[in-house]
Amino acid sequence: TGSGKTTTLYAALGRIDRATRNVMTIEDPVEYHLDGISQMQVNPKRDVTFATGLRSLLRQDPDVILVGEIRDPETAQLAIQASLTGHFVLATLHTNDAPSAIPRLLDIGVEPYLVTSSLLGVLAQRLMRRLCSTCNGAGTHNGSSCDTCMGTGYKGRLAVHELMLMNDELRRLTAQRADGVTLYEAAVDSGFEPMKVDAMAKVAMGLTDEAEVFRVLH
Template sequence: MPTAEDVTSRLGQLLVEEGLLSRKHLDDLLGSVPEAVLSRKRPGEIFLEKGLVGEEDLTRLLGTLYNLPVMRLDKVHIRPAILRLIPEALARRHRMIPLFLVESELTLAVTQPLDQKTLDQITRQTACTIAPVLIRRSDADMAFGLYYAEAGAEGDESREKLMAELDIAERQKPQDGRIEIKVGSKELDLRVSTLPTVFGEKVVLRLLNRQSVQVDLDVLGFSSGSLETIKRLSREPYGLILVTGPTGSGKSTTLYAALNFIKSPELNIVTVEDPVEYQLPGINQVPVNRKKDVTFATALRSILRQDPDIILVGEIRDPETGNIACEAALTGHLVLSTLHTNDAPSALTRLLEMGIEPFLVAPSLLMIVGQRLVRTICPACAEEVRPSRESLAGLGLADVPPDITFHRGRGCDACGRRGYKGRTGIHEVLVMDETLREMIAARATANAIRKYA
């Protein structure tokens, strides 16, 4: 089999032939790196290190050089029975992952061509004919992390619990904690949640970027009219503002952005949260602690004795919290909170269903913001498309004018071939008026409120 130096040289020739590298640049590079160094590197690794070729192109060129097919693993699911055909230690040593078994032929994903001795060893081990395919190294890393993680999972779990200051010996009840880390110049928080299951303890980490809470209302995707309304009502001296939406729809981000907009040294702003996700300078934040009898309701009662100007309640979960929040909004405080409902009109009926009286809900509410997060098209590969009228009708857009332009993402390296990059919010803002207050007093349905709004 050719040496690593030979393969690197031949890859360099292909780079020159494809116009990705000049002949002089190639000669200068190979001449400046000792053979002893090249022999210790994987074929073509020097080109990756110097930024002369991307991983995608390097894998493709290796496939051309060795006449091997190239695959992506992002949409491949590997069955556990297939993985067990090759011992994990052997798979890790040679960076290979068994993919499919058709009759007696095993498709084997590799990051570089295997020598004959290794192929013979795998053939004996599996009693199969081996059909190698090339994959990117990042795909191999992903596969090893996804499919071979169990061996080190228990150690990782204990390490995460230790970093989150949880009880590592307690595996029979759920626990919550947080880890603070710094990556480069970014300060990140990891929310840690553990849950006992029949197969062992399940750990979920939620990544929170502290810098994201310094957002401005202007960059959250509100329309100009909605933005003006939110800013105007956020300056009101008293009343209740609700943000609704499912879990993970950005409700906390919207509330924090509102606080950033209205906060000043003269204002006494107090929050009660479960838990405190982000630490905000200049704001008094109270974490819920049920062991110490600090709930949303008990904390709210104490906060009202602290002469607050603005109160943020992480979530209205029960009638007691809802009643106190409405009473606070009626007695000279601006109260911001969240509800888990599908849209803004449903929030009104949800409050009534919780047992909060209409005579508290109707006069206290200022507005309700309903929101969702949606993916945004990658700007690097966006292209215009003209969907058929049938497609538009299926989406409920049959009345869209024919001159409206639609876009989609083709998929590129910038977005990982997905066609999407980033997210933005879509919102509805329901502002209270006398008619809505009368509908609340009459306990109107969500559909009736939605139809009016």
């Protein structure tokens, strides 16, 4: 969906010692080929879905599994069962913010006790346009339209993030099937910093501007 999830997931895999750990992925599609990693692509014509692909991966004794997207109950259940049996699992979901990932998993059909016993944390992100380094966002340079950014004031993109780490209070609320607002408030009370904090920090650094923050986060 253009939020940079694949780039972030691949960056995370890049921090794993692939010489000593068996890393496997199931993706739709495989966007980049990574050295030292076994990558499988979803192919419905051959009955390779996220769920069937994940079942196949689990028979190959992986240490780390990347699931490109959790879209259905079967894939969610398999990913969680994999984590409960000693595998480190990375996956993506579509939600508005990090705390909303918990209600999303419950809505898919995952039981609360499985979420509380498997989920370590949730990273949410969005992409913003980066200010042009030539014209500093003005759109003009030396009295004429900036050639670098074609007069837009922006060139390239950057990600803004929020990271929610699970704790006892969030697990308690998950067990009670608390809604996203309640989980969000509890996360903030425990030190969670919403994405806007990271966005405004990047405004202060001159990487983007408040208009872009408003466009993306409101």
